[in-house]
Each structure stands twice: as C-alpha cells, then as structure tokens.
Amino acid sequence: MTGGRFAVRGMLLLSMVLAAAALTTATAQPLLSVCFSPGGTAPDLRIEACTSLIQSGALPQDSLAVAFQNRGSAYVAKGDNDRAIHDYDQAIGLDPSYANAFSSRGVAYQAKGDNAKAMQDYDQAIRLAPDHANALNGRCLLHAALGRLEAALADCDESLRLRPDSSNTLDSRAFVYIKLGRWDDALADSDAALQLNPRNAWALFERGFVKRRKGDPAGGNADIEASRAIDPRAEMEFSGFGL
Helix, strand or coil: CCCCCCCCCCCCCHHHHHCCCCCCHHHHHHHHHHHCCCCCCCHHHHHHHHHHHHHHCCCCHHHHHHHHHHHHHHHHHCCCHHHHHHHHHHHHHHCCCCHHHHHHHHHHHHHCCCHHHHHHHHHHHHHHCCCCHHHHHHHHHHHHHCCCHHHHHHHHHHHHHHCCCCHHHHHHHHHHHHHHCCHHHHHHHHHHHHHHCCCCHHHHHHHHHHHHHCCCHHHHHHHHHHHHHHCCHHHHHHHHCCC
16 A cells, blocks of 8 residues: 555665765765665664764765655554654755655645645655656546546556566555455465565555455455455555445
8 A cells, every 4th residue: 555665766775865065975975875775674773873974964965855754654553654754845845846846745645644745745745746646546546536436547557667576566456446345356466466475565565355245254354364464555545435
C-alpha cells in the first residue's frame, strides 16, 4: 500500500559531505551510509543519522533536501506523521521541484485522513515527474478509497507499467478490484503481490477477504490471521475503507 515504503533520490557522493569542514571523514562515512541508504535501515537509526547531518551545516542545499526527505520517511515508518510533514515541508522549501517529497508528504497527509492535501501532493508529484510510480500508486489507493474506481485503476495500471514487479502496487490494484467486485482479478493480484513479498500483510488481508467471498472461509481466515500477525495496521486500514 503506502505506510513507510519510499525510494530516496540515490546515494550521494562522499565528497559532497567531506567538502565541508564541519564533518570529519570518520564521522561522515557512517552518517552518509545510514541516512542515504536506499532502504532496510531501522527508522530510529536513520532519524539519528539524518539529524546529525542536518544539524552539521555541512550538506549542500540539494543534499540537505534529501536528508529531510529521508528523515521524514523514517518518521512515517514510526507513525509520526506530523514530524514527517514538517520534514517534507523543509525538503520542498529547499527544492520546490522535488517530486519525491511531494509524494511522500501525500502519504503522510493520507495517513492523517487529510485526503484533500494528500491528493494535491500526489497530483503535484506527478506533474513534476509523470513517471513517478510511487505517487501514481498513492493516488491510485486514494482514488479507490474515495470511490473513484476507474481513475484508481488507471493510476495503478500506469504505476505497474512503469514498475511491474511492485508488490505494493499490486496490492493497491487488488484493493481496486475488490471495490469493483472483480474477485478473480483481485485474487490474481494479491497472489502476485505475495509471490514478490510473502510478508505483505496488506496483500494477505486482501486475499483472505477475497477467499471468503469466493466460498473458502478456512483459507480466508488463515490469510487474515497471518496478516494480523505480520502487521495489524493492514486490517485497521482496510476497516477504515469499509472492508
């Protein structure tokens, strides 16, 4: 779906940090590695590293924007959406063309239930970067939650065209198919999402929901219990969507 799942702009060169006298080589290397790693870093470690880099005053403006973006995404992973939005605001202030920051802020606003601001941010991210698969995925899910199912399907289809092997977007499209009552398509997408990521709690819940609808209560209950064990937020989110 959406919660805590974002790509950074890319690894920064160490020389960009070492050029500033405020950081030594020994200090800069681990901070850079943790703050700007592409994924898999524990949120608290990323927050600590990015905060040290931000406070050092050593980062050039474009790199500082990325540090704020990455720290914001770590806050989203912890459920602290207000701090995340503040960091995304800082990133956008430093770089108004930063599509990732708009997309990520959309996720945080959506998590807070501010769908109007979330939609504005997804739209802006896609204006800045029409091939932004994350923003298209986020807007797909938001359209679906608001009942705009054809628009949702178009966004998910385009996101998957750009990034075919995304477990997150496959589970988003499965949700659209559930809302459309297209049970076989929803089952196929949730299965595909789980092949890519067997611990995708959202896809497990969707598959369980569909199995129940298709007359397999035992299989459906097993998937839903597995989803709850991995991440109870999936069930909470779908309950908010009326499933």
